[in-house]
Amino acid sequence: MTTDPQQQQMIRDAMKAIAERRPGRSKLVYDKTKRTIVAVAEGAQTPRALNITADDADMFAVATLSSQWLNDHWPVIMRDRMLPVRFSSWDGGDALTQCDLGPLPASSVVGGTILLGEATVPPAGTELRIVLRPGKGPVSEGSTFIAPDGSVHHAATLRHTEGKDESLDTDFVDLQPELAVRRATLLETKVLNDKTVLCIGLGTGGGHAAIELAKCGVGRFDLIDPDRLTVGNVVRHPGGISQVGRYKVNVIRDLILEKNPEARVSIYPVAVTVENFETIRPLIAGADVVICGTDNRPSKLLVNRLCVEENVVAVYGGAFRRAYGGQVLRVRPKASLCHECFVAAKPDESTDTEISSAAAAEAIAYSDRPVAIEPGLSLDVLPIANMQTKLALMELLADTTSTLAILKADYAAPWYLWLNRPEPGTQYADWPPMSESYDEMTINRWYGIDIARDSDCPVCGDFISAVAASYGLDTKAFGDLPSLPTKE
């Protein structure tokens, strides 16, 4: 290995350029004469050398820090000339990622110190030193930091192990701009940052939908689910085996923050019951859209009632048994059918649900007629969750000129049906094979279905008047709430 600092820097620059698939000021070649790798200026003639590509390159370890975090702490650095910082150590120390970047640190954490100038002496035992050297541009390099006072600093990161210092690459990252740039051309990211989504039920589908919305840039989440993550959940749920035992609201909150660190997430590990109405109603009232992924009818009907009363759009998703398919219902209160209209109009479809837990099985079983727990595959649930997410996005961006606006006509129907397989014993068993049909209903295609709202619905319609009229009752008397017979 060369000890020439200039050659070291050129190698480092060339490696970064290779890794980022961009032209650099220098490139790496294998010098056949010296029988070693050297860095040469880009464009230099190297007839006795072999060019090295990204596939050949082995990178330096890299330390990644948030430039925004450094900006926020700049006054402290100016005062103390140093600042402690902790890093997650991944892959045997190959990647060191500032713990403050996200909510989930690695199992191994390394302590480091940011030092202003090389003369600053770090505390004893400091493993990682990030030395900020004053300098001038270029400012496009990842190791360059521009302080709030406009001063430019180049970072050199040194790891002290086994009595020696090892150089690491330093990469300052600007979280929000870098996160937003990939979605900015498709989504109104700034609009979404101001939106609130209430996610009720954070199982496989609901959890996935919440995380997808975070990726899209939704800025605020309220999460409701009373359950803890179990080992059995892990093969389907976004949460992993190392999270077993945690409340699902906590698991999904952390995964949301992994995707959108500036999201504001509130958690409520409670069930959807009448007893919790006081908690849930204000959350619904404050939401721009509600995503309901609960797995039982009573909770869906309670959510439906509150959403209609608070005039908030809700998107309900559910898988059929063993996830042979599923459905999504979007309810725009008083403008489309509500979930109560749906269960009355489609009694069979609305009771065809996946039995993915003991509680769900118990709700429909008798002791002499047990019901098996038969969850579907995650990959069969996710199409349904993706459709929920898309419909929620359409609602969140309804008043914008987002690219998604052209989809309004495509997503005009309130009810969406999806089949993963033509399940024997169902009305879909005789659907033709997908490979043989393009003009008939087949698996793996979404179908938007229009169902009219029931104007006499007990929740979104005028049930009382309709029933009273059918019995010749005077509804005027109802308005005064006449008293019923009493008991003591």
Add this chain to the structure above:
Amino acid sequence: MWSYDQRQRLYLENEVLHREGFTQFTVYQYQSTDTYEASGTTSSSSGKLYTLQIPIPNGFPQARPPMYLTYPFPLYTASGTLVSSLGTVHDMHTLTPSAAGQVQICHWRDDRWHSGIMLHKVFLKGLLWIEAYEQHLATGRPLAEFVSTMKAAI
């Protein structure tokens, strides 16, 4: 605790009960606790008396109301077993009994209930259950056999 809509609904339920000829049943308000129940004593086709009680849950009508048979108490199967000891059993169309041990008749399960179902339909299922129960006592065959037969006649 009770919304205006819920109180309106309960008044309507009482009116419809009586107009549908279920005059043996009434929706009552317990003033001291501001709770409601629908209840009454009815007779089977054989002339035996039974009391059915439906405590109104505070999530009604979205929440399914349970229906208990409170008289005769206790209630026995043809083989002399306490019906309430069976718990949630399809053969007897029963759900978890009340804390006091009263038999809960299975009318609609939670996954089938919706708020368009009115109490006179629930009581109708209760009456069917009573007839089936008496057939069960007479024959020893599972009550469910008779309920499914009579369900087709509704």
